[in-house]
Amino acid sequence: MADAEIDLLRSSLDLLILKALSWAPMHGYAISEWIDDATRSVLLVEEGTLYPALHRLERRGWIESEWGVSANNRRAKFYASTAAGRARLRAESRIWQRNADAIAAALRRSSPEPA
């Protein structure tokens, strides 16, 4: 019913991943936990969504990966943001905010005529 979550995720998943990686490299599982609490569980990223997304971002050169060992002593693939990824985060998150604001304003309109 409330598909708004799904589609908002679609608009922001790449940005959220890049944001998670903006401080230090992280592995996929940790990224999904970060998104969960950074959005206060508004967005729940399924594994079948997350891993393809990571591969996509890597294919596009926004992030790069390296195998390592997690804090829990598990084999994990660590992803790090590239310079292109950082630039993308800066540019696209501004655009995202501007557009979200425009939509929010439209949804708040109290008259059909332009303000």
Added chain:
Amino acid sequence: MADAEIDLLRSSLDLLILKALSWAPMHGYAISEWIDDATRSVLLVEEGTLYPALHRLERRGWIESEWGVSANNRRAKFYASTAAGRARLRAESRIWQRNADAIAAALRRSSPEPA
């Protein structure tokens, strides 16, 4: 490159249509113009996107249609919001706003740890 528009449209098109119809019935062409200026041209709704969306909303019972004549004396199909559509607009736009706020907050975080 900036696919953010596309995906934000995906999350909000139904709501924007319902919002456009919240004052009076409108035909499709006018709805797309309303969205264009209510969002200050942030979202441009292609006809190949709009008309299927209208049919979808009608199938789901959020809106209903009737043929008529436009202000420009053209044959046009006028869509009106149903009671279910109005309820949906109220509920889903609140959810949309809450979720967009959560994402925006995540994108603004200055530390990986929860505030």
Added chain:
DNA sequence: TACTCTCCCTTGCGTCGCAAGGGGAATAGG
């Protein structure tokens, strides 16, 4: 040993925006 938790991955499916087509009727400009 058995179980849970952490961590990675894939396939099949459905939805939906876009690009690119189509048509027809009313008005404006020559």
Added chain:
DNA sequence: CCTATTCCCCTTGCGACGCAAGGGAGAGTA
């Protein structure tokens, strides 16, 4: 009168991507 433009409706084929539902393997715990 004829043509171009505007308004208004529609469809098909495609690609992108989230989800559900599967699978696997190694580490800690009881």
